[in-house]
Amino acid sequence: xxxxxxxxxxxxxxxxxxxxxxxxxxxxxxxxxxxxxxxxxxxxxxxxxxxxxxxxxxxxxxxxxxxxxxxxxxxxxxxxxxxxxxxxxxxxxxxxxxxxxxxx
Numbered sequence: 001x002x003x004x005x006x007x008x009x010x011x012x013x014x015x016x017x018x019x020x021x022x023x024x025x026x027x028x029x030x031x032x033x034x035x036x037x038x039x040x041x042x043x044x045x046x047x048x049x050x051x052x053x054x055x056x057x058x059x060x061x062x063x064x065x066x067x068x069x070x071x072x073x074x075x076x077x078x079x080x081x082x083x084x085x086x087x088x089x090x091x092x093x094x095x096x097x098x099x100x101x102x103x104x
Contacts, residue, residue, distance in 0.1 A: 003034045059083060 010030050013020070022030075037043070062079040069075035085091055 002037070006030060006034065058086075 006029055010026070013026070059079065062082055063075075065082075066075045066078045069078060
């Protein structure tokens with residue numbers, strides 16, 4: 001029933017506000033909430049705004065750390081890579097080892 005209610009809401013929203021954009025929260029509602037409920041058997045209220053705000057603050061800290069990188073794409077890659085590795089430390093094992101140079 002919830003899935004049909006969400007679909008009805010989004011259909012009505014798009015019909016009555018055709019020029020309006022879909023906000024990130026509406027995207028989450030439409031594409032992720034039902035799956036979340038089915039998987040975890042708990043409401044999404046446990047995942048409040050604090051998680052997103054905390055992530056935003058951390059990304060800002062990383063952006064400050066790499067402020068000296070002139071190329072914006074390279075700076076973004078550094079920020080995203082560090083965030084992913086901090087969020088999933090197991091991925092560190094997948095990183096290639098640094099090259100070793102012969103000392104002879």
